[in-house]
Amino acid sequence: MTVATRLAPLLCTLSLALVASSATAGARTDGLAPLGPDFLWGVASSGFQSEGSAPDSNWTRYIAEGRVEDPYLDSVDFVHRHAEDIGRAADLGVDTYRIGIEWARVQPHPGQWDEAAFRFYDAVIDEIRAAGMRPMLTLDHWVYPGWAVDYGGWSNPRMVEDWLANARVVVDRYSGTDPLWVTVNEPTVYVANEIRYGGLPAPELPTMFGRLADAHNTIYDHIHDRQPGAMVTSNTAYIPAVEDAVDGVFLDLVADRLDYIGIDYYYGASLGDPFGAVGALTGQMWTATLQPEGIYYALRFYADKFPGRPLYIVENGMPTENGAARPDGYRRDDLLADTVYWIQRAAADGMNLMGYNYWSITDNYEWGSYTPRFGLYTVDVLTDPSLTRRPTDAVPMYTGLVRDGGVPGHYRPTREPVPCSLVGGAASCLDPVEIAGG
Template sequence: MSDVPHFGGDFLWGVSTASYQIEGAVDADGRGPSIWDQFSHTPGRTLGGDTGDAACEHYRRYGDDVALMADLGVDAYRFSIAWPRIQPDGSGVESRGLDFYDRLVDTLLEHGIEPSATLFHWDSPLALEAAGGWENRAITDAFANYAHVVGERLADRVTRWFTLNETVIFTLLGHGIGVHAPGKELGFDAMQVAWHQLLAHGKAVQALRAAGATLVGPANNHTQVRPIDDSPETLDAAALFDLVYNRAFLDPILTGTWPLAGIVDPVVEDADLAIISEPVDFLGINSYNPQYIAAAPPGSAVPFDMVTPEGLEYNDFGWPILPDGFTQMLVDLRERYGDALPPILITENGGAFNEEPDAGGRVRDQRRIDYTAAHLAALHEAMDAGVDVRGYFHWSFMDNFEWAEGYSQRFGLTYVDYDTQERIPKDSFHWYRQLIAAQKGRR
């Protein structure tokens, strides 16, 4: 694979998914409803009224899916555990839910794939939402209990643990502007939700370590912030966006500080930052594109404007394709945090390229191949500049329920026919398999 630099024999190659996006079986084996079940069944919330009721039926088809991952040749699989399968009402234990992840983990190990589990990828038990959800500080103790329950069952076999996924997106889209579950429009008051997620992260780190987990860290979305021009107003807006989007979700963990002090001040207790800043073994970074920022227009309720310049290449979701932003985002993190920055795992990177099977059943998604190759080259540039990156998980292993966009956007290396549940490895799947084999020195 001459178009991708060599990353070394110890570099980790993987794929990622999330429970609500692929599992289906939303009422199987005692699973309780989640906030995404309620949200997706609320008219007007998702494109076409799509829900995750069936998704990719991974709950029943996981054996075939793991066999396909083994054929892909990945070292590791990052999946998320559905909290309402384990604690349908937010407490107690549903053993059948734990049994499923037991089977999944054992199947992965049988195929030589390292289980890499995320405790929370946005599907809170609906019962906890009724008690205030992530606005209620009590959820942090509920989450710690959940982490303990799962860790006690699986920590002996799960290689690495991710606490919460993309606290920034869950905060801003789910609680700030309401376009994701639970659909709240709190504006900047949503930063209290952010604080509770950070605190839940710290408590989960403690609970997982007590259960025997050895490798633990968060996974968050980060972006390079690009001012659209160099006017003072735009530069101020971009700096504030960087604080809200990037630093608010990382400074507390890595430096024990709250970067929005005096701007947005959540209700906190004295020991919170000490818990939040529990040492972690790695930092999971999800990143897809840089974000352009302009000064807020007159009368705006938000003090910055997220813009999409003309003349760029975009994927089918409308996200710009700018690999150099991937490099710079990572270099910026290294420069900002220095020795406080732990080793990095790229836990999500990919794009929506919606090619369908041709008459012969082949999915020719060359655009995904080009995107991935360019971003891997950009990743290698960051590593050459001194950023310690240990692995790359492609998003996603297969097409899935893409949240508010329903089934309209396809991120997968594997095509899913949602009517028949047939899996079709795309051209990108075969390319990634050849890439991994070449990187590992396999024939």
Template sequence: MSLDTDRRAVIAGALGLGLMPGAAVARAASPAFLWGVATAAHQVEGGNVNSDVWLLEQLSGTPFVDKSGDAIDHYHRFEDDIALIARLGFSSYRFSIEWARVEPAEGQFSDAEMAHYARMLDCCRRHGLTPVVTLHHFTSPRWFAASGGFENQNAPAVFARYAARVVAALGDRIGWLCTINEANLSFAPSPRLRTSAATATGSTHFSTFLFSDTSVSKPIVRACHAAARTAIKAIRPALPVGYTLAMDDVQDSPDAPGRGTAMRSAMYDVWLEAARQDDFVGVQTYTRLVVGPKGPVRLSPETPRTQLGQEVYPAALGGTVRYAAKVSGRPILVTENGVGTEDDALRIRYIDGALAALGACRRDGIDVRGYVHWSAFDNFEWLMGYRPKFGLVAVDRATQTRTPKPSARHLGAIARARRSGPWGSQDL
């Protein structure tokens, strides 16, 4: 992938690593188009001390430019945050359940933490928000990483056990369930990070989701998803289940017809074909990747870019949705789409461009079930810390004051105006 255009490659660059590509099913239960915003537990909750990423943040020489710390304290402030999301006009909230909280030690599940997430789900329902829940959003319990994480052949059974416990306790409150966020995403393993983390945990097999041997981990990730889906469906057959994929709109350059097409197939087809057994595919798109005769084309100096060096290209969403629908044959839920920028006017233009592309997909008959924007709030963006601003709502972390940006009101007004129409409406 291009180091210029992909936000994930920015993380890889910080480490000096290369980005590695990585029976009948039920239809989605709700006919209503979802208009939502998203967060992830580690990026907003704060105090995720039992997770592998928290450990990596603390290591000497860590590549993380900030520590997540209290984040935006969403763990304690979720009621006000969810009420704000609803007031802005949205109909859905995507968030993740933190495995490291729910199962802090192997086989020991926390009823208190399960009750916390039950309160979040109930809060969503009270405010008219359909919860889209992710079981794994990049972070794992420290004990799981120390056992080899997704490089461990026993991981599918362990992950399915966790999924089953969550769904048994909370499944009646969940609207849509994503097992694994951006299941296809990973970076080459960092020997220095693995060594430091192994020393800290006393393990010789420490491996995290983002920094793993992909030749080993990615087939196991797919097996984890399949095992979790089976366990979930045994408990709640009607609950829509899928995973989400990181997808750039991979295109041919004019002087290299077919090169981008071939790269796109190599990057995504195995994941989209595996999703044919799912109820939906979660598409997560930020930009495009143009492929020339020698590989990804580098951006020209005059190309508009985001804070992460991405090309500002909102139409990318149309390309990825079309491709995901074609290969998988499944309904599409846009589970992330957004732009990292301090320029909120640019964010508004990006949103409008992305929705125009998505509307064209629907007019062409593609089964798109919803649009979930990344992100609800400015938050912790992994190795890049708190500098990139993806949020519709600004957060003063000194006071934890939330301030909706004009883009929040803009997208919220669109959601409010159009959420009451029937699913069959072709207009976004």
């Protein structure tokens, strides 16, 4: 999920921007058709970031050791408020609700699974389906049990088989609910965070990548054995200019076992603003440059890399500072409409688009801090004991977009595309996307 270090590899590799090329620009269109009835609209969350009542894990230990800014408390207490949050998602009209099945919660001890914890997830998934939505289930969103920390986590070869033992139990229990699957959330950022917070020695970076790939490839086969026709991915955090060099390390190891390509896109950069994403690295995510047309370039990159494979925006959203207006004046509702415009442009240009999830349904614990706010519904965790969910301006906007299949054909984005986007590489300088009719 979203984190201050989401773009951590960017600083050390930004000098490669001018030689990186990941896309070709799109053709102009004079009108936009709505996204079709098979396009999936969704909302996203993760287990640890929203559930509260957190069991012992690598992340509760990072927090207890003072490695982060804010205490965890009970986050937004999804454990006890899941019915109301799922109801809010249903009111938006979305088709898909992404959650995580927390390994640390369901397997608190080696070889022992907690039936009460599984009954919680049973109830959540039943509520999602009863509300007319399809669950998207994440097996690993950067959190693993404290007992795995004790033997070294991903530094220990034992980790792969323990991970798989739990994942098989989860898959066997929920494959009958016909979920979409995400095996490992943003592997590159997962590895970077483990190094940053002390869970992995830096020299073992390649080892963790290899073990994550082994875990993905093995559970992919198990999912398909239990759920014929399943759709499985491992979503990538798109990094401007150097996506293939960074995320390609993992994706090349699992390329034959990705039924759809899951893409997380948040920030952009350009030749005129090469350090626009630095705010994401320093923790001030609300200062990072938002570049909605970059989602077109990101989709184009993966359409070229995996021809014909369905593309799903698993995460996309806007950060604010404690819910305040952004310094650049961009509003969440405007960014959402602008982003969907570029998704429709991608569909009009022939890309095989499967779906879009907004991150996130509510504010949550952004890996060490409650200051960055991404939620459609905002929650003041540190100051409001009631954890009241308050709608942002994006709630009516997203409701309308879902109802209408996107923006109307005559819509014009509120922001012009930037010249020489580093998301698109050299092609964005030579043949950039343009607003239709502009």
